[in-house]
Amino acid sequence: MINDSLFTQVSSLGHEQVMFCYDEETGLRAIIAIHNTVLGPSLGGLRFWHYEREEDALFDVLRLSRGMTFKSSLAGLHLGGGKAVIIGDSRKIKTEALLRRFAKFVENLNGKYITAEDVGVDEHDMEYIFRETKHVAGLPLYMGGSGDPSPFTAYGVYLGMKAALKYQTGSESLENKKVIVQGAGKVGTYLIERLHKENAIIYVFDINEANLKHVVKEYKAIAVNEAEIYKLEADIYAPCALGGTVNPQTIPQLKVSLIAGGANNQLLDEIRDGKALQEKGIIYAPDFLINAGGVINVYTELEGYNEKKAYAKVERIYDTTLKVLKKAEEEKTTPQEAAIALATDRINQIAQIKKFI
C-alpha cells in the first residue's frame, strides 16, 4: 500500500507527472518522473539501478528529474526536467525485451519525456531503446548521434572551476593550484587532462585501479587513498564520482577554498550543507550549473548535431558561474540557492508568456 504522502512528496518537489510502468513478461519495473515541461520536453537519463527499496528509487528519480529542470534552465536550453529509473540489477535482469518494453512507455508519452544514457545503461542499450521510440537523445556517433558527452561535461566543469577561481582570487589560472579529483572515470579523466595542461597539481582517487594508474601515468596525477581525500590541504575539491560527498561528516574535514566538480547532487542536503560551506568560507560552484556540458551536447543533437555549436554553448557556463556567485553575494544567499533562483526565474517568466499563447 502506498501511504498518504506520495502526492505530498511529488508536490513538494513540484513534479507534473510521475509514471509507474510495469511489465510482467519482461520483469520491467520503471518510474518515469516528469518534473517540469515549461521550457520544453523533459529530458533526462535512464538509470538502471538495484535499489533496495522502491521508495529509494522514487526518491532518486524525483530528485534527479528536478535537478534536470534546473540544469537545463540555467544552461539556457529549451528543455524541461525528467528522469527515469528501472529497478533491478542490470547484470541480472537487463534484456533487449525489457529495454524495448521500457522504450514503448517512453514512446507513449508522445515526446513529453526524452530519454538518454545514465548509470547502468550503455550505447548498446540505447540502440534497443531507439528501436521502439524516437524520443531518445545522446545516441552514439555511428547512429548519427552526439556520442560520448563526457568531454563536454568535463569542459564545463573546468570552465566553472576557472570562473569560480576568478571570482575568488581575481585570477582564473590553475597553475600550481592543488586540485583533488575524486573519481577518474570518463569525466574525471577528461578534467584531469585539462588540469594537467594548465600545470595544476592533481590529487586523485578512484576505486578502479586501472583508471587510477592511467591518470597517474598520463597526467602525473598523485594517487591518494579514499580516507585522505577530504583531509588534504589543497585549493580545490572536485567531486567527479558519487553524489552526497559534501555532508556534515566531510565538511569539517575539508581544507580547500573551492568545490567544483562533475558529480550530481554533491551536497547531501542542498540547504544545510550549502550554508555550512559558506560559513566555512568555501566557495561552492553548483554542480547542476557546471556539469551541464553533457546535457548541452545532447540537446544540440536534437537541433541537428554540430560539435562546435555544442562547445560554444558549454562556454556560457563560465559567465553563468560568475553571475551566480555574484548574485549569491549580493542577495546574501548560497550559490546553490542563487542558481536555483536563477533557473526558476527563467521558468516562471516563460510560464507567464505561455499563458497567453
Added chain:
Amino acid sequence: MINDSLFTQVSSLGHEQVMFCYDEETGLRAIIAIHNTVLGPSLGGLRFWHYEREEDALFDVLRLSRGMTFKSSLAGLHLGGGKAVIIGDSRKIKTEALLRRFAKFVENLNGKYITAEDVGVDEHDMEYIFRETKHVAGLPLYMGGSGDPSPFTAYGVYLGMKAALKYQTGSESLENKKVIVQGAGKVGTYLIERLHKENAIIYVFDINEANLKHVVKEYKAIAVNEAEIYKLEADIYAPCALGGTVNPQTIPQLKVSLIAGGANNQLLDEIRDGKALQEKGIIYAPDFLINAGGVINVYTELEGYNEKKAYAKVERIYDTTLKVLKKAEEEKTTPQEAAIALATDRINQIAQIKKFI
C-alpha cells in the same frame, strides 16, 4: 513516502501503467491507471471523489481499471481497461482549469487511455475535457456523441437477469417475479421500467426520496427501507447503486435465488463472496458482464455512433451470460471466476497473435 509494495500491488492486479498527475496551480491530483491494452486502447471513466486517503484512491482506480479490462473483453469490444480518479471534493475544487489540466495529461498519453464520465463528472465537465483532448468517449448527443449510456446499461442488466433466470428455471419470464432493486438512479429507473413492463413485483430503495417517489408512482414499485433490502423474501436482488453490498454481513441475510444488477464491484471480495453465494445456492450474474451496456454504447461512438448497432451489441450479453453460467457449472467454479477466465482467455489469445505482428 511510498513503501515497498506499490509495484507489488500494481503487479498483483497486472497493470501496465499507473500515472500520478499533479498540478499546483489548479490543485489537480489525479491517478490514471492503465490495466491492459492488448485488445485496444484502455477506456474507462473519470471518477471525481473525495477519498479520505490517497491509498483509497489508488486502490479504487486499480480495481476499477482491471474491471474495465474484463468488461470490454467479455463484451467483445476492441478496448482495454483503464480508469482515472481525481482526488478531492468535486463541489469544492472542480474548475474548468483543473479539468482541462487533467485532460492535457490524457492527451499526452497519446490515445492509450480514453476517458469518459463517471461519478462526480457530468456532461459539462466532459465538454471542458474535450477542449484539450480528443481521447474522450461518451460525449453528449449535442456534441455528436452517444449521449446518456444508462438505458443501454439497464438493457444489458435486464437481459443478463433474464438469461440467468432462463438458466436457473428454464424460463426467462419475469412475470410475478419479486425483484429488489437497490438504487433508483438512472440505471435503476430504466431497469425498473423494463421490469414493470414484464409485470414483475418490484421492491425499491433509494436514499434520494425524489427518485424513490418517481418509480413508486410511475412503475408501481414498492418502497422499502434500507435495512429491509437484504432480508426481503424475493426472487432477485439487483444492486444498482453502491459496490460491495454482497459481503459476509449481507449474504447470510439474503433470501433470493439470483443476483443480477447494474452496480460495479458488487462482491466485496470476488473470490470469497462468490463462493459464499454458490454455497447458499444463489446464482450470481457477474456485474462486469451484465452491466457492460454503457461501455458498449460508448465504444460504438468511437466507431461512428449508431443506436441500433449499440443495442444489437448489448443483446449479446444474454448469450454470454448463459455461456458463463454453463462454464461455471462445468468447471465447478463460480460465475465470477468463469467470466474472468473467459475475458482473460480472449486477451491471452490476442496477445499471442500480436507477438507475431
